[in-house]
Amino acid sequence: MNQPLLQVENLVKNFELRANSGIRKTKRIVQAVSDVSFSLDKGQTLGIVGESGSGKTTVGRCILQLLDITSGTISFEGKNLGGLSFEEMRQIRRKMQIVFQDPFASLDPKMTVGSSIAEPLVVQGVAGNHEEKVASLLELVGLAVDHAKRFPHEFSGGQRQRVGIARALALDPALIVLDEPVSALDVSIQAGVVNLFGDLQKRLGMSYVFIAHDLSVVRHIADRVAVMYLGKIVEIGDKKSIYEHPTHPYTKALLSAVPVPNPTTERSRSRIMLEGDVPSPVNPPSGCRFRTRCWKATELCASSEPQLVVRPTGQLSACHFPE
Amino acid sequence: MMSELVLSIRDLRVTFDTPLGPLEAVRGVDLDVRAGEMVGVVGESGSGKSVTFLAAMGLLPHQAKVSGSVMINGQEMLGASNKVLRNMRGGLMSMIFQDPLSALNPVHRIGDQIVEMLKAHQPKMSDKDAAKRAVELLDIVGIPQAAERAHQYPHEFSGGMRQRVVIAIAIANNPKVLIADEPTTALDVTVQAQILEVIERVQKSFGTAVVLITHDLGVIARVADRVNVMYAGRNVEKGGVEALFDHPSHPYTRGLLASLPHEGIERLTPITGFPPNMLMPPPGCGFAPRCSHASDACLVSLPPLQTFGDLETACIRAEELVVKAGLS
Ligand SMILES: Nc1ncnc2c1ncn2[C@@H]1O[C@H](COP(=O)(O)OP(=O)(O)OP(=O)(O)O)[C@@H](O)[C@H]1O
Ligand SMILES: Nc1ncnc2c1ncn2[C@@H]1O[C@H](COP(=O)(O)OP(=O)(O)OP(=O)(O)O)[C@@H](O)[C@H]1O
Ligand code: SF4
Ligand code: SF4
Ligand SMILES: [Mg+2]
Ligand SMILES: [Mg+2]
Numbered sequence: 148m149n150q151p152l153l154q155v156e157n158l159v160k161n162f163e164l165r166a167n168s169g170i171r172k173t174k175r176i177v178q179a180v181s182d183v184s185f186s187l188d189k190g191q192t193l194g195i196v197g198e199s200g201s202g203k204t205t206v207g208r209c210i211l212q213l214l215d216i217t218s219g220t221i222s223f224e225g226k227n228l229g230g231l232s233f234e235e236m237r238q239i240r241r242k243m244q245i246v247f248q249d250p251f252a253s254l255d256p257k258m259t260v261g262s263s264i265a266e267p268l269v270v271q272g273v274a275g276n277h278e279e280k281v282a283s284l285l286e287l288v289g290l291a292v293d294h295a296k297r298f299p300h301e302f303s304g305g306q307r308q309r310v311g312i313a314r315a316l317a318l319d320p321a322l323i324v325l326d327e328p329v330s331a332l333d334v335s336i337q338a339g340v341v342n343l344f345g346d347l348q349k350r351l352g353m354s355y356v357f358i359a360h361d362l363s364v365v366r367h368i369a370d371r372v373a374v375m376y377l378g379k380i381v382e383i384g385d386k387k388s389i390y391e392h393p394t395h396p397y398t399k400a401l402l403s404a405v406p407v408p409n410p411t412t413e414r415s416r417s418r419i420m421l422e423g424d425v426p427s428p429v430n431p432p433s434g435c436r437f438r439t440r441c442w443k444a445t446e447l448c449a450s451s452e453p454q455l456v457v458r459p460t461g462q463l464s465a466c467h468f469p470e
Numbered sequence: 471m472m473s474e475l476v477l478s479i480r481d482l483r484v485t486f487d488t489p490l491g492p493l494e495a496v497r498g499v500d501l502d503v504r505a506g507e508m509v510g511v512v513g514e515s516g517s518g519k520s521v522t523f524l525a526a527m528g529l530l531p532h533q534a535k536v537s538g539s540v541m542i543n544g545q546e547m548l549g550a551s552n553k554v555l556r557n558m559r560g561g562l563m564s565m566i567f568q569d570p571l572s573a574l575n576p577v578h579r580i581g582d583q584i585v586e587m588l589k590a591h592q593p594k595m596s597d598k599d600a601a602k603r604a605v606e607l608l609d610i611v612g613i614p615q616a617a618e619r620a621h622q623y624p625h626e627f628s629g630g631m632r633q634r635v636v637i638a639i640a641i642a643n644n645p646k647v648l649i650a651d652e653p654t655t656a657l658d659v660t661v662q663a664q665i666l667e668v669i670e671r672v673q674k675s676f677g678t679a680v681v682l683i684t685h686d687l688g689v690i691a692r693v694a695d696r697v698n699v700m701y702a703g704r705n706v707e708k709g710g711v712e713a714l715f716d717h718p719s720h721p722y723t724r725g726l727l728a729s730l731p732h733e734g735i736e737r738l739t740p741i742t743g744f745p746p747n748m749l750m751p752p753p754g755c756g757f758a759p760r761c762s763h764a765s766d767a768c769l770v771s772l773p774p775l776q777t778f779g780d781l782e783t784a785c786i787r788a789e790e791l792v793v794k795a796g797l798s
Binding site: 303304305336338341363400408410414418425 | 629686731740745
């Protein structure tokens with residue numbers, strides 16, 4: 148059997164919040180990610196969806212070792228990233244890259260776009276002609292070679308995001324974490340960047356972790372989808388099972404809340420209306436974390452935490468009363 | 471029978487004086503809102519959606535040159551006195567924004583902020599009545615335990631609850647028009663659904679006309695009666711929501727709808743290029759640099775809105791294009 152490119156097991160990430168309330172110093176703990184496991188095969192895309200604060204970005208940053216994990220293991224190409232030497236880590240870091248939501252904030256305004264793209268090559272001490280490499284990267288992401296000499300402010304949002312992608316591609320990564328990479332872009336521009344991700348994957352065979360709010364974009368791009376709620380994966384599986392046969396009430400509600408761009412269908416369909424907002428991750432509800440907003444919740448849901456279980460349609464979901 | 475016009479914008483133009491020269495943000499917009507209807511406004515970022523309605527509210531900074539006409543409930547607002555404008559804002563017409571925190575005063579209890587809005591327009595209202603009405607309004611927008619929560623401060627509310635509070639303040643004086651500028655963009659989709667429901671409830675139960683500005687065509691499809699599509703400072707297409715989604719006539723509207731992901735397609739269809747720099751807008755149709763149907767005639771002058779079947783469209787080739795599409 149092939150080993151997955153990326154394997155995340157029982158990942159936990161807590162943040163300590165130090166709040167000064169009067170003279171008493173209180174220490175509170177945010178459980179941003181609690182016990183998350185998944186794997187990702189070569190050339191595949193895992194979509195991560197879920198509401199704000201559910202821990203999507205934190206998972207991404209943990210994978211890239213941009214955050215120290217609280218517990219659990221992350222393995223890349225079969226190696227546990229926890230026990231690597233500095234040199235081994237440096238080698239692996241090249242193979243994992245991240246692209247952020249905000250194409251404006253992620254580029255240095257004082258650097259030409261060419262130098263921004265070449266920066267990872269310089270930092271990693273890669274030998275060879277950087278100029279040629281930059282030119283081929285620009286072409287790869289659909290920009291012109293002479294764009295290298297220009298500065299970020301001369302680019303539109305969609306173009307800047309392409310620059311960010313070119314930079315992420317500079318070291319030929321095997322994995323790219325895409326954290327809301329098209330959320331800041333207009334719909335008409337989004338489509339081109341989404342196509343670019345697909346084309347690059349076909350050509351270069353890298354894997355993506357694609358984090359997004361927009362469920363329709365994830366449906367388009369992902370092979371598998373993980374739905375997160377308050378730091379936990381509540382459902383994970385093939386895109387088709389998740390979108391066509393959601394078994395967790397939260398997945399169902401989330402899909403149902405997305406308005407579809409067709410007035411006739413949109414006005415005739417019934418939708419599940421969730422009450423309230425997501426509770427604080429400092430003090431998550433006992434048992435099932437979704438129970439304060441779940442229309443099916445019973446006492447069992449408050450006393451016992453549901454585990455991820457395989458459902459007849461193939462995916463895993465964590466619910467005592469699945470759909 | 472068509473209901474009365476509560477907001478009527480004619481040939482609105484807004485130019486900002488910037489260090490790089492004049493920026494033509496709005497270039498001749500015509501837009502009507504009738505009593506009780508829900509009008510959706512959609513368009514590319516920077517197309518002038520916010521500026522159009524900020525101009526109508528008299529909320530633009532001084533370096534903005536505004537011309538044209540904005541009639542609210544039959545009264546001209548462009549060039550009106552500060553007193554007239556103050557009475558209009560929050561009285562005849564209110565506006566809410568993407569970030570509810572910016573609209574709330576962090577150091578005042580939310581009940582008091584509603585009372586303040588009530589008394590600004592109804593000075594004779596007693597403190598007691600105003601406080602009672604404030605709680606009623608919080609209840610209307612779906613804040614549980616409204617009487618207790620009226621004593622709390624904005625930071626004690628979640629993002630979705632804050633947007634409800636902002637809506638309560640905006641509708642306090644029963645305005646004829648509520649302008650909602652991306653009211654759900656910063657919210658999660660399950661909370662967005664709740665806020666849209668509140669806005670629809672306000673529209674239906676009080677007959678408040680709503681202008682909903684959004685990037686999200688799904689939101690438009692869900693709530694709007696009529697739609698205005700904006701591009702490069704112009705209204706490029708308008709019409710009933712069913713007609714506009716069923717047979718859009720302007721190449722930009724078509725491109726926008728075609729660029730959405732939908733089931734069963736391998737590749738998305740983007741609109742190539744990007745919107746014009748409004749410091750140097752192209753001559754003629756603003757969409758021409760991205761339009762695959764552009765011809766020399768498109769570059770001559772700004773295409774006006776013209777009736778085209780059950781839509782109005784600002785494309786000089788709309789008719790030909792439909793014929794072509796029908797033949798192919
Ligand atoms: N550096 C930090 N210090 C303290 N808390 C943090 C930190 N980073 C994230 N958190 C908290 O961890 C939780 C998860 O945050 P995260 O950014 O991973 O969520 P997300 O799913 O990416 O949300 P969004 O959709 O808003 O980007 C949140 O409650 C957040 O406030
Ligand atoms: N105060 C200002 N000074 C100078 N230019 C401005 C000002 N406010 C807006 N603009 C410019 O006017 C144009 C229209 O802006 P507007 O905010 O109306 O766009 P929008 O359609 O609301 O976009 P978005 O969808 O991003 O909110 C833009 O080019 C913008 O940069
Ligand atoms: S375990 Fe209970 S509360 Fe949680 S999703 Fe299932 S039914 Fe709802
Ligand atoms: S007027 Fe010309 S350029 Fe503009 S949308 Fe119509 S065909 Fe395209
Ligand atoms: Mg995030
Ligand atoms: Mg705006």
